[in-house]
Amino acid sequence: MTQKNTSQNVIWHHATVTRLRREQKNHHNSVVIWFTGLSGAGKSTLAHAVEERLFQYGFNTFVLDGDNIRHGLCGDLGFTDSDRKENIRRISETAKLMLEAGVITLTAFISPFRSERLMARKMMPHGDFIEVYCYCPLSVCEQRDVKGLYKKARLGEIKHFTGISSPYEEPDNPELAIDTGVFGLPESVEKVIALLRERNILPAGKIDAL
Amino acid sequence: MTQKNTSQNVIWHHATVTRLRREQKNHHNSVVIWFTGLSGAGKSTLAHAVEERLFQYGFNTFVLDGDNIRHGLCGDLGFTDSDRKENIRRISETAKLMLEAGVITLTAFISPFRSERLMARKMMPHGDFIEVYCYCPLSVCEQRDVKGLYKKARLGEIKHFTGISSPYEEPDNPELAIDTGVFGLPESVEKVIALLRERNILPAGKIDAL
Numbered sequence: 402m403t404q405k406n407t408s409q410n411v412i413w414h415h416a417t418v419t420r421l422r423r424e425q426k427n428h429h430n431s432v433v434i435w436f437t438g439l440s441g442a443g444k445s446t447l448a449h450a451v452e453e454r455l456f457q458y459g460f461n462t463f464v465l466d467g468d469n470i471r472h473g474l475c476g477d478l479g480f481t482d483s484d485r486k487e488n489i490r491r492i493s494e495t496a497k498l499m500l501e502a503g504v505i506t507l508t509a510f511i512s513p514f515r516s517e518r519l520m521a522r523k524m525m526p527h528g529d530f531i532e533v534y535c536y537c538p539l540s541v542c543e544q545r546d547v548k549g550l551y552k553k554a555r556l557g558e559i560k561h562f563t564g565i566s567s568p569y570e571e572p573d574n575p576e577l578a579i580d581t582g583v584f585g586l587p588e589s590v591e592k593v594i595a596l597l598r599e600r601n602i603l604p605a606g607k608i609d610a611l
Numbered sequence: 612m613t614q615k616n617t618s619q620n621v622i623w624h625h626a627t628v629t630r631l632r633r634e635q636k637n638h639h640n641s642v643v644i645w646f647t648g649l650s651g652a653g654k655s656t657l658a659h660a661v662e663e664r665l666f667q668y669g670f671n672t673f674v675l676d677g678d679n680i681r682h683g684l685c686g687d688l689g690f691t692d693s694d695r696k697e698n699i700r701r702i703s704e705t706a707k708l709m710l711e712a713g714v715i716t717l718t719a720f721i722s723p724f725r726s727e728r729l730m731a732r733k734m735m736p737h738g739d740f741i742e743v744y745c746y747c748p749l750s751v752c753e754q755r756d757v758k759g760l761y762k763k764a765r766l767g768e769i770k771h772f773t774g775i776s777s778p779y780e781e782p783d784n785p786e787l788a789i790d791t792g793v794f795g796l797p798e799s800v801e802k803v804i805a806l807l808r809e810r811n812i813l814p815a816g817k818i819d820a821l
Contacts, residue, residue: 464626
């Protein structure tokens, strides 16, 4: 898009730095990797471990998760159905901007509803959304209870807690499903990296050399 | 932050890729450059031209402006005072995430109110917010009227239009003020780049060599 600066007869340009140019500079494509699963299933841990690996390859990455979203961009939202939906919408829009910025963007939110994950998927260009289902039996998540949230939910101190008092809708057809009760972290990271390689998001040569 | 995976006795780690590590990898610091000024003052054009230059240096950049925010992240907001404030808040939070991601983030919004620009500034770590006032007399902006908005505002077809029917509060003490009615685009870009160099956001050596 160009526009004419009438005061100086200079053609002014807009947005010359495109996603494609960024990807070429970065030597990798950008993508949104959407981790979903119960609290305690290992979404955030896996996302950060994948990020660490990608960073060591020299790639541009970012993780959106509760730590940097819930008190910031979505700090005004609660846990009603409409607020949860708006939460996912804003996260998706932010992920889309990061995608455009050439960043491999990993999101780690329970995102329990199919319709909202579908909304997120549809927001991205085709093929740029990879859904990774971190599966783990509720009993294992509850036993881990890293944040003590399940205990509070069982006591009724937290309302609408996914898996206890609010449903989790399993993905029908995620790009990847990982049973984090069975596979350890290194193996889980490998599965995600392998998928990115298959999909040509990472340059096979560079990865193989490392 | 570490957590114990009770099912496998593996220590799981969080967020090992920090802003500092990204900046070291990128060979430049990240920062938020906040362009403010009347519609038609050249904010978006200047932001994109600065971005192009930075990209040619090999740096990681992104421009947030009306084109990618108003129909996306802030598509639910109108132009009431509270919506304008929420608009700036979300943009600021997104810019903060980009900052953390190691990206030189340029925002181009009228952002007419001092209090909201101050809110944005206070959200960022000290020194990471650079306010660039694109100054241009209203008469010149109105004469340019690239988008035909001033004409509509004068006809009353657009309400609360900054400069016509809604105030623009000039920055008291911006890091940089550029009279875009006087300086051309290349000189304006130079001024921004020089400031980034002064502040050690860009590595002097690399820039000098290009």
